[in-house]
Amino acid sequence: MKQLVVTADDFGAAREVNEAIEIAHTRGILTAASLMVAAPAASEAVALAKRISSLRVGLHVVLVEGKPVLPPSQVPDLVDSTGHFRTDMAASGAKMFFFPSVRRQLAREIEAQFEAFRASGLPLDHVNAHKHFHLHPTIASEILRIGKNFGMRALRVPREPRNVLAEIEPQPADPVTVITAPWSALLARRLKANSVVSPDQVFGLRWSGAMTASRVHALLDRLPNGLTEIYLHPATGPYAGSAPGYRYAEELAALTDSGVIQAANRPQVARGGLADFA
Secondary structure, three states, X not given: OEEEEEEEEEEOOOHHHHHHHHHHHHHOOOOEEEEOOOOOOHHHHHXXXXXXXXXXXXXXXXXXXXXXXXXXXXXXXXXXXXXXXXOOHHHHHHHHHHOHHHXXXXXXXXXXXXXXXXXXOOOOOOEEEHHHHHHOHHHHHHXXXXXXXXXXXXXXXXXXXXXXXXXXXXXOOOHXXXXXXXXXXXXXXXHHHOOOEOOOEEEOOOOOOOOXXXXXXXXXXXXXXXXXXXXXXXXXXXXXXOOOOOOHHHXXXXXXXXXXXHHHOOOOEEEOOHHHHO
């Protein structure tokens, strides 16, 4: 059995992102979106999701490259002088691991983001984290502990099969994927022990920001058995805070490409949100 979730991250980051998600869902293969609850266009994203109830929405926990839900004074070790989360993930992660006071701030902020999502009134389809920061064992522990109280049923584990990618575009192993693989395996085991669903495989890491129509089509042609998540970052164009070099419009075009739609609509493929397969 092949089960497919196609997710857009950064829902609420900007109007350009929200517009693309609406187009990709109503005219393409997008089935889910991950909401940044403190992002500039989050309220617009929530209104959109309520208008299009078939779109599955989850929480995109942000602990880097964004602003906290809590006042910066309540999470001083997580933010810089501007009130934004620190961008050095290694240094921030070390503080979260070693210092109890930082862990308490982390827990309060994660809980505040879950509370903000619940206040939106949207059903919680899934949870993941910006830059996959939830691979950090301390962050994962807090999301698991807090998420249970908010009905979390599914969490992304970024496990991308290199053999599938190699069939499409032969290339050396990505060092980041090699480094994070043990942490992904650990997280998968923890989720199984806690009866939280995770995809069997995820695509979108190696080609992040460059998930073109040809690549997405090739992935759909080689879709493995089990639960697969393909995630992208569609937008109608660049926006304030967008990542340099990301091909946002091309990713939107991939989601609405006629060949991609035909490949995703094969009868042997069941599509939905992650919680639909829980």
